Amino acid sequence: MDFMETRNCRLSEIDFTDRSFPFSFGEISQKLIESIKQVGLLQPPLLQAAATGYKIVCGRRRLEALRQSGVDDVVVNFFAVPAGQIKELFRRALWENLAQREFNPVETADIYNKALEIFSEEELRREIKPALKIPGRERFHKRYLAITGFSAELRELLAAGIIDLESVDLINGWNDSELGALIELIAETGLRRNKLREVINRLDDLARRDRVSPCEPLAAACASVRDSDGKIDINALRNQLKVKLYPHLTTAREKFAGKLEKLSLPADIRLESPPDFEGGEYRLSFSFSDRRQWQDSCDKLNSIVLDDIDEICSRS
Amino acid sequence: MKSVPDPDYRRSLFYPATVLVEEGAADYPLTRSILSRLKKAEVVSVKRPAGNDFSNLSRLYSPQTTLFLAPHRGRFLKACPGTAETYRCCLYQILHLGLGCNIGCSYCVLQGYLNNPFITQFVNLDDAFAELDTELGKPGVFYRIGTGEFTDSLFMDPLTDLAPRLIDYFGTCKNAILELKTKSVAISSLLDYPGEIGETVVSWSLNAPSVTAREEGFAASITERLQAAALCRERGYRIGLHFDPLLFFPGWEEGYRQTVAEIFKYLKGDDIIWISIGAFRFMPQVKDVLRDNHADCNITAGEFIRGLDGKQRYFSEIRRQLYRLLVTEIKKYAPEVFIYFCMEDKCLWQDTFGYAPADNAELGRWLDECCWRYAANG
Numbered sequence: 001m002d003f004m005e006t007r008n009c010r011l012s013e014i015d016f017t018d019r020s021f022p023f024s025f026g027e028i029s030q031k032l033i034e035s036i037k038q039v040g041l042l043q044p045p046l047l048q049a050a051a052t053g054y055k056i057v058c059g060r061r062r063l064e065a066l067r068q069s070g071v072d073d074v075v076v077n078f079f080a081v082p083a084g085q086i087k088e089l090f091r092r093a094l095w096e097n098l099a100q101r102e103f104n105p106v107e108t109a110d111i112y113n114k115a116l117e118i119f120s121e122e123e124l125r126r127e128i129k130p131a132l133k134i135p136g137r138e139r140f141h142k143r144y145l146a147i148t149g150f151s152a153e154l155r156e157l158l159a160a161g162i163i164d165l166e167s168v169d170l171i172n173g174w175n176d177s178e179l180g181a182l183i184e185l186i187a188e189t190g191l192r193r194n195k196l197r198e199v200i201n202r203l204d205d206l207a208r209r210d211r212v213s214p215c216e217p218l219a220a221a222c223a224s225v226r227d228s229d230g231k232i233d234i235n236a237l238r239n240q241l242k243v244k245l246y247p248h249l250t251t252a253r254e255k256f257a258g259k260l261e262k263l264s265l266p267a268d269i270r271l272e273s274p275p276d277f278e279g280g281e282y283r284l285s286f287s288f289s290d291r292r293q294w295q296d297s298c299d300k301l302n303s304i305v306l307d308d309i310d311e312i313c314s315r316s
Numbered sequence: 317m318k319s320v321p322d323p324d325y326r327r328s329l330f331y332p333a334t335v336l337v338e339e340g341a342a343d344y345p346l347t348r349s350i351l352s353r354l355k356k357a358e359v360v361s362v363k364r365p366a367g368n369d370f371s372n373l374s375r376l377y378s379p380q381t382t383l384f385l386a387p388h389r390g391r392f393l394k395a396c397p398g399t400a401e402t403y404r405c406c407l408y409q410i411l412h413l414g415l416g417c418n419i420g421c422s423y424c425v426l427q428g429y430l431n432n433p434f435i436t437q438f439v440n441l442d443d444a445f446a447e448l449d450t451e452l453g454k455p456g457v458f459y460r461i462g463t464g465e466f467t468d469s470l471f472m473d474p475l476t477d478l479a480p481r482l483i484d485y486f487g488t489c490k491n492a493i494l495e496l497k498t499k500s501v502a503i504s505s506l507l508d509y510p511g512e513i514g515e516t517v518v519s520w521s522l523n524a525p526s527v528t529a530r531e532e533g534f535a536a537s538i539t540e541r542l543q544a545a546a547l548c549r550e551r552g553y554r555i556g557l558h559f560d561p562l563l564f565f566p567g568w569e570e571g572y573r574q575t576v577a578e579i580f581k582y583l584k585g586d587d588i589i590w591i592s593i594g595a596f597r598f599m600p601q602v603k604d605v606l607r608d609n610h611a612d613c614n615i616t617a618g619e620f621i622r623g624l625d626g627k628q629r630y631f632s633e634i635r636r637q638l639y640r641l642l643v644t645e646i647k648k649y650a651p652e653v654f655i656y657f658c659m660e661d662k663c664l665w666q667d668t669f670g671y672a673p674a675d676n677a678e679l680g681r682w683l684d685e686c687c688w689r690y691a692a693n694g
Contacts, residue, residue: 121375136368136371138608139604139608169604173611204617205616205617206617207617208614208616208617209614209617209618211614245619246619246631247619248619248631248633248634249619249621249631249633252631252633275622275624276621276622276631276632277631277632277633278621278622278623278624278629278632278661279402279624279661279663280661280662280663315632315636315663315667
């Protein structure tokens with residue numbers, strides 16, 4: 001790119017609303033603002049001439065940080081790009097960004113969606129998708145298309161890592177009011193990442209199973225787990241959804257707990273059901289550190305009435 | 317010989333718009349014979365796919381309308397993948413002559429297993445028969461062999477005309493039985509087959525009528541399948557039935573009762589060599605694929621637990637309910653018919669039948685004995 005030139009420009013000449021090169025999304029870190037206040041910009045941003053003023057190609061965060069620091073004059077690298085060479089400029093910005101940092105999911109989605117307009121299918125497959133770590137399968141294409149269409153609030157939650165990418169696939173089909181209910185739940189409970197994904201997964205399964213909106217099981221579960229202050233207990237909510245999704249398994253666990261209680265095993269002897277009652281093999285364990293403890297445990301086990309063991313193992 | 321009353325029996329469920337012929341496959345008689353039946357299809361010669369080639373080809377040619385013809389380079393006869401020894405499997409053998417089908421069942425686990433997206437027919441049949449000659453030559457071993465594990469045995473038989481060739485081969489085998497499994501009614505070649513049909517079993521996969529309508533794509537209706545089964549029985553074939561996968565859904569009891577009642581409108585208990593039953597199960601990673609491919613499908617949103625083999629299975633109490641109802645209903649009509657579970661825990665055997673095979677070998681023996689008993693009784 002031999003048509004690059006370094007020059008001074010004013011921030012007021014830069015169009016911050018233009019997203020032709022959508023390489024950053026999310027909060028500007030205070031560290032960056034502080035660094036710029038202390039030592040200024042070490043590397044000039046890249047700009048492209050627009051009809052009036054300039055578009056940001058690369059360096060949006062630095063320019064935002066400058067703006068927030070109250071600076072107006074900046075040294076930039078300026079490209080006068082002939083029509084048709086936008087692809088090269090985009091590519092340069094992509095790789096320059098990649099050399100510095102990882103993109104968050106919203107940035108990846110925005111870049112990918114922009115790249116879909118600029119690059120051929122072959123270029124996307126060979127260069128852009130691997131660069132953005134987007135696997136080739138259709139589901140990932142749909143995932144990143146969906147993110148760009150999400151509301152600003154949802155995009156913020158994704159960019160901040162509160163909602164993860166696997167959850168995106170599930171909420172992709174949810175309508176605005178369903179997504180609104182989810183955002184409200186996140187705001188109210190502080191649920192994030194793994195636990196949030198588990199809740200979304202269960203809501204999605206319940207909604208599919210009963211062919212209802214995810215709002216229905218969510219509202220029902222929330223209503224039953226609010227404490228006296230009206231706050232939602234996250235663990236109770238997770239458990240409530242699990243009970244709704246696994247009614248037979250829940251009943252079996254409750255039955256087993258009742259039988260175990262009837263057995264009155266001492267605290268140091270542990271009897272476990274088969275995992276999810278699959279396979280029919282129960283597990284008994286106790287710990288001991290000498291002959292006396294061993295004998296004690298054996299005596300206690302020998303005192304168990306065999307009919308009670310039949311009861312434990314009964315599958316009816 | 318029985319005349320074929322319904323044109324559907326002569327119709328392939330799959331008429332490809334494009335046929336991809338792998339280099340080296342063009343000269344096989346089966347390739348020529350298939351292409352001669354597809355005069356209007358575009359025929360494209362392709363190199364042997366490697367790496368991402370299948371993915372690239374699927375961008376150019378729709379897997380829904382493309383047939384791939386290729387020689388198979390691995391073993392044709394394989395043990396059924398079954399599942400971990402913790403569940404009982406019947407030691408079935410698969411004759412691997414093709415991959416995929418276009419029926420489009422929402423629950424089909426092949427959606428998550430195959431990296432070749434095209435319906436594929438292996439054309440080097442002589443190699444398959446040569447391998448069978450060697451394998452079946454082993455003394456003292458009995459084989460139950462099916463072609464319907466990675467594909468539907470008959471869905472495009474009017475194009476391939478494979479069934480008569482297989483019946484020819486297995487008709488003379490003393491130590492093997494062939495099972496053709498299908499959800500189609502493309503049985504004309506079976507009915508028209510002029511020779512001795514030996515011990516060939518023709519099997520239909522069955523489900524509740526509402527499941528068939530909702531989840532089984534282009535498959536024939538339950539009644540159509542059973543009408544086809546009755547014709548095959550009349551022609552002398554043994555009939556197998558497979559309730560797999562059983563689904564747990566509102567109204568399942570009535571749905572499965574209806575299907576069982578329907579069976580015995582068309583078949584007697586003595587017509588049926590075996591009935592297998594298996595509840596829906598899938599590898600966890602298949603869930604996303606099923607949902608991607610069938611957005612409105614809710615069959616994976618049930619009470620699934622992780623089985624001892626790592627697959628998602630209905631919680632055992634649900635399986636117990638499904639099995640007890642189905643077995644009770646079948647036994648009302650056919651107390652003597654042999655029913656077995658596919659990939660199931662011995663506890664469920666015990667709870668449903670009051671007995672369980674000690675191991676896979678015993679279950680295998682029970683099924684082998686079914687074949688001998690059936691042969692002896694004609």
